Amino acid sequence: MSLVSELRAQEERLLACVHCGFCLPACPTFTRLGDEADSPRGRLYLMRAVAEGRLDPAQDAFQIHIDRCLGCRACETVCPSGVEYGFLLERARREAMAARRPGPVARLMLAVFRRPRLLRLAMALSRLLRATGLPRLLAWPGRPLVGGTQLQFALAMLAASAAPRRRWEGAGSATGGARSRRGGGPRVALLDGCVQAGLFARVNEATARVLAVNGCEVTGAPGQVCCGALHAHAGDLEAARALARANIEAFETSGAELVAVNAAGCGAAMKEYSHLLADDASWGERAARFSARVKDATELLAELDPVRGGALPVRATCDAPCHLFHAQRIQTAPLAVLRAIPELELVALANADECCGGAGVYGLTHAELGRRILDDKVEAVRATGAAVVATGNPGCILQIGAGLLLAGLPVQVRHPVELLDQSYARAGYYAAGGEAGA
Template identity: 40%
Template sequence: MTTRTEQEAIQQQFRQRMDEDELLNCMRCGFCLPSCPTYIESGYKESHSPRGRIALMKAVVDGLIEPDEDVERSLDMCLGCRACEPVCPSGVKYGHLLEEARDIINQNKKHSLPVRAVRKAVFDGLFPHQNRMRTLTGLLGFYQRSGLQKAARRTGVLKLLPENLSTMEKVLPDVPRLAEMKNRPEHLPAKGDTKSRVAFFSGCLMDTMFLETNNATMKLLQIAGCEIVIPKEQACCGALHGHSGEKASARELAKRNIKAFEDLNVDYIITNAGGCGAFLVDYGHLLKDDPDWEERARDFSMKLKDVTEILAELEFHKKVKLELPHQVITYQDSCHLRNVMKTASAPRKLIQAIKGTEYREMKDADRCCGSAGIYNIVESEMSMQILDYKMKQAKETHAATIVTANPGCLLQMKLGIERENLAGQVRAVHIVDLLLEAAGETSSLQ
């Protein structure tokens, strides 16, 4: 519970920091309502809609209401999928308002000791340090390979966890060995003629837990004719920090990444995770109040491009024979890839080029799957409601393969497959892994 002193501090910060012009841009027209999963799944509760949340923010700024637990709950319930932005006739940057409001509340609210300890461990002690990410992921790999995982499943000890977490344990990828995570390339030549020189944003979780997907991404880029530079100095994108009320830390990570990439003389900076890409492309806004970094941030963001976009532009799907055994394939949009990076047609074009397969569009493919970073852990009930709807649409396509373009979406769809007892009948796969499979290539790099 927030104290009176905390509420006064929060209200003062809302008045000083919230963009009132952006708040006033919301015309309360309601075009955002059909696009908001939490509004729909809450039974059309206004406070769980983008329009309703903006009204709450404005009311706090105007002193009409106090920033109490109900306001905080409304903001916490938001997925941050930003599906409201493309349909807004006024172009309201709702995502920016949400991040600012969450940051103000977090920075002026005294968390309990356990919560402070967890936040410090995660946001300060883990994600900014790739060597620690590798160590932690290495421990997970040891758990998977040593027999501990089999023992935990056999004894039923995992049933002590909440249902979604025990199911999540089943769908985690096979983690690479620590030596593989440490031995990462810094430069890769193009296969054949060089068509573009690019830098690859390898990420934190992507270059540890999803290392094989990163390898597949770089292999596809090589085949498409890209010379690749992978700077070792790069860091976590900062999305988890920015979405969780830790914007100061997000800014520091942004500066590390800008510095790592800005002198590489590349055409593009390539990402393969929609969530990371959307935060990276927003660095210009994140650092807009820092005159030493704003222009550098915008230059960085201008070079951002999702891997599917460059593969489509370089006509990878025409250069390489893509073929798989007959199967129905559908695609689940990454919210941030579609709503922020504006990438929707390129993934579909690449998938539809795979011979022997049939592509079927999923109804509401652009609606959030409920993953949203750590939302499926901290807001499990709502997340599972949203996932159940998503799986209903996926099942109606009769697809054997559900394709995603973001690691969180991938795990969430695998979780949905387990919840629907479809394991062995349906698989979820990242698009680059599917394309590498269709090309008949391995992910070995050279």
Template identity: 35%
Template sequence: MDKQEKKQIQSAFKEKMDYDELMNCTRCGFCLPTCPTYIETGRNEVHSPRGRIALMKGLVDGVIEPSEEVKQSIDMCLGCRACEPVCPSGVNFGRLLEQARDAIYQNKKQTVPEKVMKGIFFKGIFPHQNRMVGLTGLLSFYQRSGAQKLAQATGIMKLFPESMRTMEKVLPKVPKKSEMKARPRHLQPLVKERKKKVAFFSGCLMDTMFMRTNDATVKLLQYAGCEIVVPDTQACCGALHGHSGELKQAKEMAKRNIQAFEVAGVDFIITNAGGCGAFLVEYDHLLKDDPVWSERAKSFCAKIKDITSILIELDFHKQPLALEKKIITYQDSCHLKNGQKTFMEPRQLLESIEGVRYVEMKDASRCCGSAGIYNIVQSEMSMQILDYKMEQVQKTEAKMIVTANPGCLLQMKLGIEREGLSDEMQAVHIVDLLLEAYENANATNESSNQQFLAMQT
């Protein structure tokens, strides 16, 4: 960093950081055992929550100067927020992290590759769902045309880092572009009693790469007695922007989504991705200084509910649910647990499935190392964290790892592949598993499936 950069970053820290929040930290150390990077770096305080807060406060106070070492500490944080539930002072570390990254990345000179990547993805693709569909459609063509098999057979993939090569193998089968575009926007319950009217936040990656899981989510809601509205003007939640120091763009996404869902007239807004839900539920904080949007954001946030929460509320776990005998375990989505405070609901649903034996994994709520794009930009640490996670998975003797977030799902698939367990273990999103269990137990036949399909058109 040159002198001008350091001056700008230090000034930004003084302007952007919530000093009262920084002062809330009493340096008690309760956060230390919960922090994956603190543990994996050999208990290095620089990579702990209280260590990072000390660095942030030092920059604001002018006691230390911005440096590459400080930036590395901030960058290496997963943003899992596991430190928040155990903090006796209630420090909102996730918010401090976003403020710190915003101060650094809006004032540090970016390399040409960084500018290009941010321009393409953060500005050019994620805010525009039609472009997401187009890009994901290319991935679908890559998978279906034989190009993927050719790339793997010819050794082209060896040009990429090992983690990316393995990730390419475990990507879900992506639907065709035409399938992604032909989406229903208003659906009725598939049972006699209509219990709730809800809106579904379909997301960007979830509604393209993980479209099948979105379809399963909608169908579960229909079986639970929900009328569903899917606003076609909704946008990316903005989480990747917010976590990467692009708060201005995150606010733009928030306003678009609030406006899109305000006219739906629903009881709840349902999410099926822990990372998205945790960011959506904090739009009120994101827009707290905006006199036009702050109250609208509060109303929006009050309606956010994870799919597992609404299913428990509607007694879906008391419905017949059954699968063939197997041991399953659950990997918490950090943001679902620490952001949305949703912990027991997924477990209640899994334990209600006849035929499966649920085994709690040690440190199930410790981050798996996915953390948005962390497993790409901090690959070494991510794989170190994943290795520990897979050790705990194997101790459960489970043949299935259940998750509630797309990033976690891909990371666990990556772990299974790295451990050579693809033939004996699988990872699934909880809604896909619950839909299978419901339809298996209720002997849903082909005619009912045709009825469902007819209602989509």
């Protein structure tokens, strides 16, 4: 279906915009560039122009401004008319992609993330490179690099994914078995995630342990694949739908009551399978049932009122992943997780709900603008004096971590559940074990 006919079918969604402009100050691209065409209102106007046949989607006027959108959905949170901007953006990108081939970085990423074996190979090679220590060495602040800033930034992102070398005094971590501190929790299957399983296996392990301490029966879901978020955001909706069907099948077979996700972007995509497959007669209802069972790991923990752990005396601040705060509207759950950690000093981060400029591969495909947005985030972190930034999305960990590394700031970026896990280890909730792996 073309954008034109998609929009005819979804006319109400597009016409919901009353042009009030409340979304403009919330939009990171508009506030940096000052161009109406780089605002939510401007982009919706362009979508309507294409839908009504007044604008050719192959033209720069459409391509550039739709491409430059972060997809952060901050505009949705402030919109009084409830415009479903993210839904419309995915369909606009589908049209943009059909009219003009995406760039080489985007094409490569989409191809790799569709092929599990290739993805595993790419992740294994990335881990090998990370283990050499070269990425951290070459991403050293102020060290100019042959190959340009994009290569250096990519290396800094890889370095930022490594397990922290410095641990706070008295804080432990464990790989041993978790002992439940309460019973009667739900049976939960975890999404492994592509980047999460490839570069942040320690976060998946921590999530399983922390849920077990809080009474959940944690299980896997063999056959699960990439959540399809990258494909949907890029406009490759058919690939996203194929991945969604495979995941629904795998998680149904697992027999779990709930699906826990510790990557905000993946969780948002899986909660929206219900929209993605709404017009599919055989899958629509299954997708709706599945989406209703998906929970972010912090959301689930907050509902369970997390067991308190051992003291972790560190100053921390919390950055809100866009796909948690804006797309899933989960705003306080990560704070509830961090408050279960005694002696953790939580300080507010200015503009914590603004995008960090990561947005999938935005930091690589829109290096200059992505870096401007990231620099503001790095300065906000610097102002807190925190030793750790908690954020629940691998893309944000990579992006903010790279920014801090290149700025020479000795600040760790960790998933909130990873910090709670460390606090539980400190409290002795785990059987004896070594340091958590990378």
